[in-house]
Amino acid sequence: MSAINSLAAIVIRSPILWGAAAAFCFYSLIHGGMIDDPLVVRYLAGHWVEYVEVGMFFVGIAALFLRLQGVFAQRRRVDTEPLGPIPAGGQTPEDADALIEQLDEHDAGERLSARLRRALDFVRRTGSANELEDHLKYLADVEGARASQSYGLVRFVIWAIPIMGFLGTVIGITVAIANLSPSQMENITDVVAGLGTAFDTTATALGLSMVLMFSHFLVDRQEQSLLQQVDDATWTALAGRFQTIDSDNGTAFAMARLSDAVGRSSARLLESQERAWRNMQSNTKEQLASAADIAGSRMADSIASAVDGVLAGWGDRLQEANTRLLADREDRWASAGESMATAMQQISDLVVRMDEQQRILVEQGEILGRVVEATRDLAALERTLARNLETAAASARFEETLNALGAAVQLLASRTGAVSDPGRLIHRDGAPAGKAA
Secondary structure: OHHHHHHHHHHHOOHHHHHHHHHHHHHHHHHOOOOOOHHHHHHHOOOHHHHHHHHHHHHHHHHHHHHHHHHHHHHHHHOOOOOOOOOOOOEOHHHHHHHHHHHOOOOOOOHHHHHHHHHHHHHHHHOOOOOHHHHHHHHHHHHHHHHHHOOHHHHHHHHHHHHHHHHHHHHHHHHHHHHOOHHHOOOOHHHHHHHHHHHHHHHHHHHHHHHHHHHHHHHHHHHHHHHHHHHHHHHHHHOOOEOOOOOOOOHHHHHHHHHHHHHHHHHHHHHHHHHHHHHHHHHHHHHHHHHHHHHHHHHHHHHHHHHHHHHHHHHHHHHHHHHHHHHHHHHHHHHHHHHHHHHHHHHHHHHHHHHHHHHHHHHHHHHHHHHHHHHHHHHHHHHHHHHHHHHHHHOOOHHHHHHHHHHHHHHHHHHHOOOOOHHHOEOOOOOEOOOOO
16 A cells, blocks of 8 residues: 555656646637637647647646745744754764654654754764764755756756747748748748748747746745755754864864774774684684594494494393293193183083073972962862851851861862961861961
C-alpha cells in the first residue's frame, strides 16, 4: 500500500498532468464559445504550433504553482523549534542521537528538520562539533544547488516555447513561399496568411516565455527567501549547542590535537599487538592441532589394541556362558518334561476318580429318586392309615384293622428294601413298637 500511495502522490503532484488538464479546459472554453475574443483565438488557437506552445506554457505554470505552494507550506513550519532551547553549558556530541530521535517526531519532508538531521548526523559520525560551521555552509550550498536543479522542467519549457515559435515561423514562411507563384501574383491571400501564421506563432512564443520567466523569477525569489530562513533557523538551533575545543591562545586545541595523535598512535599500537597476538594464536592453534592429531592417532591405536584384547576376552567368556546356558536350558526342559508327564498322569487319575465319583453320584441319585417315590407312597399310606384308624376306632373290628395295616406296612417295607421309620410299625397286639432315635 505504501508504494501505491507514493505513486499516487507523484501522479497527483505531476506538473505535466495538471498542465495538460489546464490546457484541455482552456481550449474547451475556446471551442465551446465561452472565450470568443478574436485576438485570443488568433494568437492562441490559430495553428497547431500555438496549441503546443500553450500546452507547454500551462505545464510550466503548473510546475511553478506546485513549487510555490510547497514553499508557502514549508515557510509556515520554519518558525518552529524542533530541538528546543539550548541548555546551560551546552550539550556533548554524544547527545546527537537523542536529538535525532527528537527530530523523528516531525515530518521528514520539512526542510528545516531535514537540514538539522543532516547536521546532527555529521556530529554523531565525527564525534565532534568543531567543523559544524563549515558543514552547515556546505549543506546550505547543496540545498541551494538542489533548489536550482529542481527548476529544470521550467527552464526547459522556457527554452522550448521560443523554439516552437521559431518552428512556427519557419513553417509559416515555408507555406507562404510555397503559395507564391507568378500565376497567383494578383491573389496573395494565401501568402499573407502564411506570413501571418509565421509571425503569430513567434509573438505568442515570446509572450508566453516572458510570462514564464517572470513567474519563475518570483517563485525563485520566494524559495531563496525560504532557504535563507532555513539557514538562519538551523544556525540558531545549532550554534553554541555542542561543546567544542577552542580557545584564544590555541593551547586547548593543541592539546586536543596531541591527545588525538596519541590516541591514534595507541590505536595503531593496539592494532599491531592484536595482529601479533592473532598470528601467535593461529600458529599456536596449528601446533596444538598437529600435536593433538599425533596424540589422537597414538591414543586411537592404543585404545584400539586394548579394546580388541578386551573384546576377545569378552567373546570367549560369552561363548562359555552361552554353552553353559544351553546346557542348563536343556536340563531345565528335560525336568520340565518330566514334571509335565507326572502332572498329566495325575490329571488322568483324577479324571478317572472323578468319573467313578460321578457314577456313584448317579447311582445315589437314582436311589434317592426311588426313596422319594417310596416316601410319597408311604405318606399316602399313612394318610390312608389315619383314615382307616379313624374308621376302625369307630367300629368294633379295630384290632383286626390294626393287624391288617401292620401287615401292609411290613409288606411295603420289604418291597422298598429299607424301613424309613421303624417307630411307626405296629405289632399284632395293637401297641406301637416305639420310634427310632
